[in-house]
Amino acid sequence: MYATVVFFSIVATLVLMGVHLALRGGRERPAPPVGVVSRLIYLLVLLSTLLAAASAWGPILRGQTMRGWALLAHSSAAGLLIVSLTSLVVIWAGGCRIAAEPDDRGRAFTLGTRLAFTLAAVAGLLVILSALLPMTPLFGTHEQELLIQTHRYAGLGLVLALMVHRYLLWLAQRRSRATKGAVQHEATTA
Amino acid sequence: MMTVDHPTYYVAASAMRVFRLAMACMVVFWTASVQAQGIFSHSRSTYPHWINLMDEDGQVINLRDREARPYSPTRTCGRCHNVDAINHGWHFNANFGTAEAGRPGEPWILTDPATRTQLPLSYRKWPGTFHPDEVGMDEWHFIRQFARHMSGGGPGYGPRKDGKATAGTSNTDKEEDDPLATPEGRWHISGYLENDCMMCHAGPGAYDVTEWARQVQNENFKWAPTAAVGLGRVVGDTRRIPNDFDPEFPEFTPGAQLPQLQYDASKQNADNRVFFDIVRKPAAERCYYCHSTHETGEQSLPRWQRDPDVHVMQGMNCADCHRHGIDHNMVRGFEGEAAISPHGSAVAALSCAGCHTGVQGSDNPQLFGGRLGAPIPEHKGIPPLHFESLTCTACHSGPWPQPSSQTVQTSLAHALGQSDEHRHPADPPHITQPVFVRNAAGKIEPHRMMWPTYWGVMTGDQVKPLPIEQVQKAVTRVLRQQPAESAEGEKARPESFPRGWAPVTKEQIAAALTALQKGLEEGQIAVYVTGGRLHKLDGETVTAIEHTAAEPYSWPLAHDVRPANQALGARGCMDCHAPDSPFIAGLVAAQPISPNGEVIRRMHELQNIDPVLWEAWARGFGMRNAFKIVGFAAAGLIGLVLLWLIMQAFSAIHLKRRKPVAELRA
Numbered sequence A: 001m002y003a004t005v006v007f008f009s010i011v012a013t014l015v016l017m018g019v020h021l022a023l024r025g026g027r028e029r030p031a032p033p034v035g036v037v038s039r040l041i042y043l044l045v046l047l048s049t050l051l052a053a054a055s056a057w058g059p060i061l062r063g064q065t066m067r068g069w070a071l072l073a074h075s076s077a078a079g080l081l082i083v084s085l086t087s088l089v090v091i092w093a094g095g096c097r098i099a100a101e102p103d104d105r106g107r108a109f110t111l112g113t114r115l116a117f118t119l120a121a122v123a124g125l126l127v128i129l130s131a132l133l134p135m136t137p138l139f140g141t142h143e144q145e146l147l148i149q150t151h152r153y154a155g156l157g158l159v160l161a162l163m164v165h166r167y168l169l170w171l172a173q174r175r176s177r178a179t180k181g182a183v184q185h186e187a188t189t190a
Numbered sequence B: 001m002m003t004v005d006h007p008t009y010y011v012a013a014s015a016m017r018v019f020r021l022a023m024a025c026m027v028v029f030w031t032a033s034v035q036a037q038g039i040f041s042h043s044r045s046t047y048p049h050w051i052n053l054m055d056e057d058g059q060v061i062n063l064r065d066r067e068a069r070p071y072s073p074t075r076t077c078g079r080c081h082n083v084d085a086i087n088h089g090w091h092f093n094a095n096f097g098t099a100e101a102g103r104p105g106e107p108w109i110l111t112d113p114a115t116r117t118q119l120p121l122s123y124r125k126w127p128g129t130f131h132p133d134e135v136g137m138d139e140w141h142f143i144r145q146f147a148r149h150m151s152g153g154g155p156g157y158g159p160r161k162d163g164k165a166t167a168g169t170s171n172t173d174k175e176e177d178d179p180l181a182t183p184e185g186r187w188h189i190s191g192y193l194e195n196d197c198m199m200c201h202a203g204p205g206a207y208d209v210t211e212w213a214r215q216v217q218n219e220n221f222k223w224a225p226t227a228a229v230g231l232g233r234v235v236g237d238t239r240r241i242p243n244d245f246d247p248e249f250p251e252f253t254p255g256a257q258l259p260q261l262q263y264d265a266s267k268q269n270a271d272n273r274v275f276f277d278i279v280r281k282p283a284a285e286r287c288y289y290c291h292s293t294h295e296t297g298e299q300s301l302p303r304w305q306r307d308p309d310v311h312v313m314q315g316m317n318c319a320d321c322h323r324h325g326i327d328h329n330m331v332r333g334f335e336g337e338a339a340i341s342p343h344g345s346a347v348a349a350l351s352c353a354g355c356h357t358g359v360q361g362s363d364n365p366q367l368f369g370g371r372l373g374a375p376i377p378e379h380k381g382i383p384p385l386h387f388e389s390l391t392c393t394a395c396h397s398g399p400w401p402q403p404s405s406q407t408v409q410t411s412l413a414h415a416l417g418q419s420d421e422h423r424h425p426a427d428p429p430h431i432t433q434p435v436f437v438r439n440a441a442g443k444i445e446p447h448r449m450m451w452p453t454y455w456g457v458m459t460g461d462q463v464k465p466l467p468i469e470q471v472q473k474a475v476t477r478v479l480r481q482q483p484a485e486s487a488e489g490e491k492a493r494p495e496s497f498p499r500g501w502a503p504v505t506k507e508q509i510a511a512a513l514t515a516l517q518k519g520l521e522e523g524q525i526a527v528y529v530t531g532g533r534l535h536k537l538d539g540e541t542v543t544a545i546e547h548t549a550a551e552p553y554s555w556p557l558a559h560d561v562r563p564a565n566q567a568l569g570a571r572g573c574m575d576c577h578a579p580d581s582p583f584i585a586g587l588v589a590a591q592p593i594s595p596n597g598e599v600i601r602r603m604h605e606l607q608n609i610d611p612v613l614w615e616a617w618a619r620g621f622g623m624r625n626a627f628k629i630v631g632f633a634a635a636g637l638i639g640l641v642l643l644w645l646i647m648q649a650f651s652a653i654h655l656k657r658r659k660p661v662a663e664l665r666a
Helices: A002-024 A036-061 A069-092 A111-135 A141-189 B007-035 B073-078 B083-087 B139-149 B209-217 B221-228 B284-291 B352-356 B385-389 B392-396 B468-481 B506-517 B611-622 B624-665
Strands: B049-051 B108-112 B117-121 B232-235 B260-263 B274-276 B293-295 B406-410 B431-438 B444-450 B454-459 B462-465 B524-530 B533-538 B541-545 B553-556 B587-589 B600-602
Touching: A002 A036, A002 A141, A036 A069, A036 A141, A069 A111, A069 B611, A069 B624, A111 A141, A111 B624, B073 B083, B108 B139, B108 B468, B117 B454, B139 B209, B209 B221, B221 B232, B221 B260, B352 B392, B392 B444, B431 B587, B454 B468, B454 B506, B468 B506, B506 B524, B506 B533, B506 B541, B611 B624
Parallel strands: none
Antiparallel strands: B049 B274, B108 B117, B232 B260, B293 B406, B406 B431, B431 B444, B444 B553, B454 B462, B454 B524, B524 B533, B533 B541, B587 B600
16 A cells, blocks of 8 residues: 555656646746755755665565665664754755745745745654654554554655655756856857 | 193184174274264363273273273273364374474474484474484384373374374274284383373372373383372383283293282272363463473573463463363464464464454454453554564563573473482483574574484485484494593593583594494495584594584473563663674574584574674664654754744734735825
8 A cells, every 4th residue: 555655656746747847847936045065965865865765665665574774774864864854954944934035146945945845844853753752662552553654654745845845946946057047148148 | 831832822812802802892882972072061060070990992990800901091081072083182193194293393302311312303294303213213112212291192002004093092993903913112012002181181189190101111001091090009010021922811921921900999989980080171280291391501590589471370271372172282372373273263362462462353352352351562662563573472481581592401301290319400402592583484483492413324415313223232332431521621431421411522423423334325424413513524533514404403482471571672672682682692502512613603693684784783772862862852953943934934924914904004
């Protein structure tokens, strides 16, 4: 069931992004306010999420339980993800407010990027809590199974939110780069 | 005096057999009608067993008759109970070719200190065990060796031909029973060792297991049930009676005499009946005779400090879980048994998980969990992954694991329950526990383990044990003559070691292998398997190699059960996940020790766990608390940021709504 949901939700998200790219990809967008540090942290978030997802879904898609090396890789990725995601949330929180204004250089996150980032933060919070709470002596087997299910679906949500976020960010960077290129070209021509 | 050569002997013997056959047929007709199903009272109260005793020919015994023969449990109990079905029960059917092998269990261990042999035997062909035939042990010798801790039946009914016992295992096929026609063993003298119902079903104090063992040792198989239940006194033994002795005509063999039986006539009432103090469900004490263990390791607790099984302390008996019907197919209680049992979910409800946690979604009320008030475990803080990787017994059963597995003695292997002034903690065979290994389902469970030690023959890569008699002839003298090194390094005679099991030296092995090699064919190599290695001659020196034949045999242990507060993990994850946790890093030494060096394995090797992975996990668990602190701090921070974002959003919406009003006012 979960493997099916994972497969179809990822395919559906990719299709939606493709459709969006075809229909609205050419729209003008402000450049995102992404510095070098936040760019690096963002890369860590993406890498750790990719590793965590691959180590979890690999065995699951093969109908196996995650254990051994896969579980170790998942746990290691989790540590990196917790730190990098938290850092990113703190750094980008101001820019992702619903009423955030463009910075001095006119850079701002689009509404879609802000929403995707907020969803990623919510999913990330659920992922972290559903991973840590089973480590406390508070929950029995039944509750632990519920928490595992929460962890799985929150993890899927995090992946999907980051996919959409990365896509929208790429779109904004692509447009702003194109605009910047056009301006530079006009200046050179002049 | 008439001898076996005298023609009259054959006439008389034939007449006697015809008479016995006729008597047997009468009994067969009388009992056949009730025997098929048995007679039942269908009451919870135990039926008062005032019954007639019957001998092996089905004749009623008068205890006042000085010539009366020993009583036969098969005939006596079989008048009302389906002995055929009972004889196919788990405890009695091992040598039936059609019997299920079942989950591997404790083997019978052929222990011969004189040849330094400890070999796991089983009729069930469990992987790692040997069929008694492979070491030249027929049913008669098997019974003589091990029946001290058997209730008879199975091999006690003699060699099986075409899947059927030579002797009658029921009261309906006695006409096939002709002991003199039995070529193997001395059944015609010792009699058959029938399945003695009273060994388990006698009331408290009504059965003497040591008397049973004594009669078995004296080869008085036929007399053992009578003596053990205290119906009479048996004097003499059959051990010195020559093989050609005919019990029907003892006068033909001068000097030979069958044991004399003196019944206690006071046990008989006016109706010629005897009271049998029967319990339907045996007490745990009765099971303990064959299923006890005695921990003898250096770090084992003395008996008075050990806790018994939590279930027994709560007033339960073994038979409360290990139940069975008239077929005596005992519920063994392991996980997955229901899949191979004809009784299905009824069996599942008698396993640890079946009784305590139940089976989710089951329609069987006995599988709802918490059966008979059993506590339903919550397992707080234990990720469910553990229940896919571990059996219940891994955390809850057996002694608390020590840095090294500890030696243990068992009833079957060490004749516990018999008084013996020479008992020693190092008595062979060498068994160690708890050893955590994977079972057939891939789960880790605690086992008892032994390393096979035997003299064998290698053909190609196949190793088979040599018949024990052949080994005794070739090896015993070699091992006895040469002094062995004691633990202190002094020369010592084997007699100074427990049961004479002195460590063997390379020189002794070389001499013994040379002696054994003489009797082998070309292409066959004499080998000695011990201490986890296979030893063979390379020229004149002994070399030791790793070989599958030297791999240990292990079987699950499930008792004594410890409650949650004393289970592994009660103190936290580090009970098992610490780098030096005995559960995963404990040492298991091969015993007896090979003269070429001790073989020591760590638990994780036996569990097929990648050592690098284990090391990584062990280091990772050291940072677990830090991980939790950082994780919760991160979650708190993200939560605060999200809260702030939500407040910002509300604030923005609020300002947006108020803006037109402000503009109007302006």
